[in-house]
Amino acid sequence: MEKNTRDGRMWVPEFLTAIDPDTCIGCGRCYKVCGREVMTLKGLNEEGEIVPLDSEDDEDFEKKVMAMNDIGACIGCGACARVCPTDCQTHTPANELESLEA
Numbered sequence: 277m278e279k280n281t282r283d284g285r286m287w288v289p290e291f292l293t294a295i296d297p298d299t300c301i302g303c304g305r306c307y308k309v310c311g312r313e314v315m316t317l318k319g320l321n322e323e324g325e326i327v328p329l330d331s332e333d334d335e336d337f338e339k340k341v342m343a344m345n346d347i348g349a350c351i352g353c354g355a356c357a358r359v360c361p362t363d364c365q366t367h368t369p370a371n372e373l374e375s376l377e378a
Contacts, residue, residue, distance in 0.1 A: 277359060278370075278371070286341060288369045288370055288371055289351065289352025289353070289369070289370045290299035290336060290352050290354055290357075290367040290368060290369050290370070291347075291350045291352045291367060291368055291370060291373055292314055292344070292347070292350045292357075292365055292366070292367055293347070293366050293367065293368045293373070294344070294353075294365070294366040295315065295341070295342050295343060295344060295364055295365050295366075296364040296365075296366070297320050297324070297326060297341045297343070297360050297364075298324075299363070299364035300341040300362060300364040301339075301341075301361070301362055301364075302317060302339060302341045302342060303361065304317065304342070305356075305359040305360065305361070306355075306356035306357075306359060306360055306365070308359075309355040309356060309358075309359050310356055312346070312349040312350065312351065313345055313346055313349060314344070314345060314346055314347065314349050314350045314356075315342045315344060315345050315356070316342070316343060316344075316345035317329060317340055317341075317342060317343075318337075318340070318341055318342070318343040319336060319337025319338075319339070319340055319341070320337055320338050320339050320340070320341045320373050321336060321338060322338055323339050326341070327334055327341050341363075341367065352367075352370060354367065356359070
């Protein structure tokens with residue numbers, strides 16, 4: 277799935293397909309640059325499971341991490357990857373995405 281830029285150059289969107297919770301530091305930079313709510317802040321518990329944040333009980337998680345929220349809203353711009361200090365995200369080119377979903 278190739279697209280054209282405004283001046284006609286070819287461009288292949290690379291969609292956010294995963295966030296590594298072990299590498300993510302939960303800084304929120306990616307969330308701030310994404311206007312589409314593709315990601316959200318969650319907790320990572322002792323078992324390595326992503327859990328919702330509960331403002332009343334911070335003991336349910338070890339650290340905060342970014343997690344996928346609405347993967348279908350990603351437009352493949354790559355802004356989140358450019359601001360991520362830990363390179364914890366996986367992006368997949370649109371032309372390879374179809375084979376992953378099949």
